[in-house]
Amino acid sequence: MTAATLTIDLDAIARNWTLLDDSSDKATTTGAVVKANAYGLGVARVVQALQAAGVRIFFVAEAREGLAVRRACGDEAEIFVFSGHMAGDAPLLARANLIPLLNDAAQVARHFELLADHPFGIQLDTGMNRLGMERAEFLALRDDIMAAGPALIMSHLACADEPDHPQNAAQLHAFREMTDGLEVRRSLAATGGILLGPEYHFDVTRPGIGLYGGLPFADARPVVNLSLPVIQTREVRQGESVGYGADWRAERDSIVATLAAGYADGLIRAMGGRAMLWADDTPCPLVGRVSMDLLTVDVTDLDDIPASLDILCDLQTIDDLADMAGTIGYEILTGLGPRYKRVYKG
Numbered sequence: 001m002t003a004a005t006l007t008i009d010l011d012a013i014a015r016n017w018t019l020l021d022d023s024s025d026k027a028t029t030t031g032a033v034v035k036a037n038a039y040g041l042g043v044a045r046v047v048q049a050l051q052a053a054g055v056r057i058f059f060v061a062e063a064r065e066g067l068a069v070r071r072a073c074g075d076e077a078e079i080f081v082f083s084g085h086m087a088g089d090a091p092l093l094a095r096a097n098l099i100p101l102l103n104d105a106a107q108v109a110r111h112f113e114l115l116a117d118h119p120f121g122i123q124l125d126t127g128m129n130r131l132g133m134e135r136a137e138f139l140a141l142r143d144d145i146m147a148a149g150p151a152l153i154m155s156h157l158a159c160a161d162e163p164d165h166p167q168n169a170a171q172l173h174a175f176r177e178m179t180d181g182l183e184v185r186r187s188l189a190a191t192g193g194i195l196l197g198p199e200y201h202f203d204v205t206r207p208g209i210g211l212y213g214g215l216p217f218a219d220a221r222p223v224v225n226l227s228l229p230v231i232q233t234r235e236v237r238q239g240e241s242v243g244y245g246a247d248w249r250a251e252r253d254s255i256v257a258t259l260a261a262g263y264a265d266g267l268i269r270a271m272g273g274r275a276m277l278w279a280d281d282t283p284c285p286l287v288g289r290v291s292m293d294l295l296t297v298d299v300t301d302l303d304d305i306p307a308s309l310d311i312l313c314d315l316q317t318i319d320d321l322a323d324m325a326g327t328i329g330y331e332i333l334t335g336l337g338p339r340y341k342r343v344y345k346g
């Protein structure tokens with residue numbers, strides 16, 4: 001049996017990075033967020049494609065991910081770690097030359113004690129209340145931190161995908177109030193922040209989802225295609241049911257195709273009865289419940305039944321599928337399972 005195939009367009013990723021890079025001025029350096037295995041798409045290949053497009057600054061969530069990026073990109077690029085300097089990380093930070101973004105006074109103390117001459121950055125909390133030093137904590141340490149020469153000071157916006165949300169301006173104000181006048185590179189914007197405009201760009205931007213073809217970057221070129229082979233087809237008489245719970249019943253004599261992927265592959269049950277599968281540009285409804293390894297699809301209206309149908313393609317993007325499943329494109333992407341054969345284009 002041919003495998004379900006996830007095709008990843010590296011040229012589209014590079015193109016999306018260039019478009020985002022062009023959205024800020026030359027003085028701003030556009031980095032790339034490649035955490036969670038480059039949002040599920042394969043960190044080594046994605047890092048190499050981005051590096052070839054011009055990326056010199058990468059961001060990951062944790063130190064071990066940074067090691068994989070270092071192996072892929074060689075010695076030159078800067079690699080920042082959002083979770084900062086966690087207990088036990090010092091040898092890895094040193095060996096892979098990773099720059100932890102220190103999140104509180106305890107991390108600052110740990111870093112200055114264990115890796116005094118090793119580069120670091122600072123993450124500030126400006127209102128998201130997730131990661132980073134709070135204002136008072138930062139101000140108390142600011143002179144010591146600045147004397148040690150941080151490589152970057154950053155913060156993260158909670159509502160950047162909603163341009164009119166008042167928290168964007170509030171966080172921008174808080175960030176400036178804590179950092180204006182300091183001799184250090186600054187970073188505030190992820191994909192959504194880049195689109196909010198130049199006052200959010202500062203020295204370095206950190207796009208993630210936009211590189212991989214997702215909203216809020218509406219101009220992104222789609223990056224993934226997911227094609228699922230048909231295992232068998234059957235005739236289902238009017239009134240017969242299909243799948244677990246006998247949830248779907250044929251309203252007419254139908255042809256139903258059974259495809260080789262299911263919720264164990266990240267095609268979550270919530271898309272059952274809502275998503276479409278595509279035979280080129282013809283949509284075929286997903287019917288019945290999603291099983292662990294299988295989907296059932298109404299292909300009655302197709303003249304010819306192809307060897308495979310697409311669930312992600314230019315006509316049904318990660319965000320379209322996410323809407324149908326009550327989630328977001330980020331979760332669809334990072335959930336794409338290890339059983340797919342991954343094929344890289346470009």
Ligand SMILES: *Cc1c(COP(=O)(O)O)cnc(C)c1O
Nearest residue numbers: 033156190191206207208209210
């Ligand atoms: C994940 C993440 C990003 C990238 O966000 P996107 O919305 O995917 O562009 C940037 N900064 C931080 C701190 C993150 O956690």
